[in-house]
Structure formats: structure tokens, C-alpha cells
């Protein structure tokens with residue numbers, strides 16, 4: 645498991661492109677047959693990726709967590725961004741087509757990731773945070789959460805926000821999670837942009853064609869920087885950071901947060917004219 649330290653917003657102007665990527669971009673979570681993870685001290689979030697092929701992959705703990713079992717003091721939201729597969733939690737198998745979201749509560753012991761077909765492997769994205777209580781493991785099929793339509797074609801940001809784990813949906817201690825899909829021809833996510841000083845948020849971009857990229861904007865609103873992001877790469881947004889972007893082609897993304905509260909609308913919006 646890789647380790648990322650928390651950063652101070654005044655460091656951002658001192659970072660060159662490589663340093664921005666080292667601190668905020670997670671570009672190596674998905675590899676065939678492997679379980680990979682990154683730990684960030686921002687709200688102690690763990691991001692992991694599992695791509696099972698011929699055999700299942702079991703979720704393990706990591707030395708840095710000092711626990712026998714990954715879910716001993718943690719919960720997670722899991723979204724499949726690849727081919728159809730399943731996640732089995734302590735003997736109960738949850739079928740997961742692309743875009744489905746499984747909440748796994750504190751105390752789960754055996755969590756196994758499997759693909760339906762090794763030739764079209766599932767790719768499970770795991771977003772985990774510390775948990776003080778145990779909520780039931782709950783599956784939401786793709787598109788069956790709370791759907792919010794935002795944006796318009798005039799501003800190239802017409803999109804559907806699928807909220808899965810949230811205050812009015814699947815319950816959790818900290819994790820709030822969903823998937824945003826852009827309508828054909830819309831390129832911008834999260835504009836007007838926002839920060840939320842009470843939560844860290846990560847975006848995992850997926851369904852980005854190999855020749856395309858997402859230009860992700862980060863940093864304090866009046867001191868913005870950008871990251872060029874490819875398919876299945878994640879960006880860590882500390883609580884002070886903007887998180888918005890546009891694609892050179894179509895894309896979707898998993899957004900997930902952890903921190904002080906779970907109020908989705910607790911955002912400090914920033915209008916385009918206020919950005920620098």
C-alpha cells in the first residue's frame with residue numbers, strides 16, 4: 645500500500661507538475677489479477693483497486709493499518725468500473741454489473757472480488773474510511789440510487805448524479821458515494837465548482853477512451869492548478885481544494901467523500917468569475 649501525506653494549500657504554488665501528480669493523482673490502482681491500495685492521511689481514506697481474472701481476489705488488510713482484517717475499524721463503498729462481476733461478503737454473493745455500488749460495513753471478515761468472465765474482467769474501486777459503528781452491507785444496482793439531473797446542454801455540463809451511499813440512501817458512518825454520468829456532448833463536471841471544508845473527496849474517472857484525457861482542476865479557488873488524468877485514475881481533493889474538470893472525450897466518474905458530515909449540499913460554491 646502506498647502512503648500519501650496530507651498537504652497544506654500554500655504548498656500547491658510551490659509544486660511543479662510532477663509534484664502535483666505525486667501528491668494528488670493515484671494512477672496505479674488497477675492491474676490484472678492484483679489488489680492495490682493507496683492510503684492518504686487526508687481523512688485517513690484508503691483507495692483500492694481489485695481486478696480479478698481467473699480466480700477471485702480476497703480483500704486483505706495492510707501493514708500500515710495494524711489490523712488483522714481490513715474491515716476491523718473501517719467501512720467501504722465499492723463501485724465496479726469494469727466488466728460484470730460479484731463481491732461476496734461473508735458468504736453472501738452480490739452480483740455487480742458496471743456502475744453498481746456495494747456498501748460494506750465495519751466487521752466484514754471475508755470479502756472476495758470475482759469477475760464473471762476473465763476476458764472482460766471486473767474492476768472494483770474501493771473507497772474506505774474509518775468507521776465507529778457497523779451498518780448493514782447493502783447493494784445498489786447501477787442507476788437505482790437517488791438520481792439528480794444537473795447542468796444543461798448550453799453550458800456543456802448536462803449530467804446525472806447517481807447518489808448511492810448518502811444521508812437519504814444507503815447508510816454509513818462517513819462514506820458518501822455515487823457515480824456521475826455525462827450526457828453525450830457534455831464535457832464539464834461540477835461547474836460551478838465548489839469546495840467543502842468539512843470533507844475530503846476523491847474522483848475516479850472511468851470510461852475515458854485511451855486517446856482521451858480529463859483536465860481536472862484543483863487547488864484553492866483563487867490559486868488553481870490542473871492535472872491531466874487518464875482512464876481509471878483517481879484524484880485526491882483535500883477539503884480546501886476545488887475538484888472539477890472537463891474531458892477531451894466522454895467519461896464518467898465515481899465521487900466519494902469522508903469527513904465531518906454527510907450533507908451532500910454542504911458545499912461552498914465558486915462561480916467561474918471568482919476562479920483564478
Ligand SMILES: O=C[C@H](O)[C@@H](O)CC(=O)C(=O)O
Nearest residue numbers: 803805824833834835845899
Ligand atoms: O460534493 C459532491 C461532488 O463533488 C460530486 O457529487 C459532484 C458531481 O458529481 C458533479 O457535479 O458532477
Ligand SMILES: [Zn+2]
Nearest residue numbers: 838840845887
Ligand atoms: Zn464535491
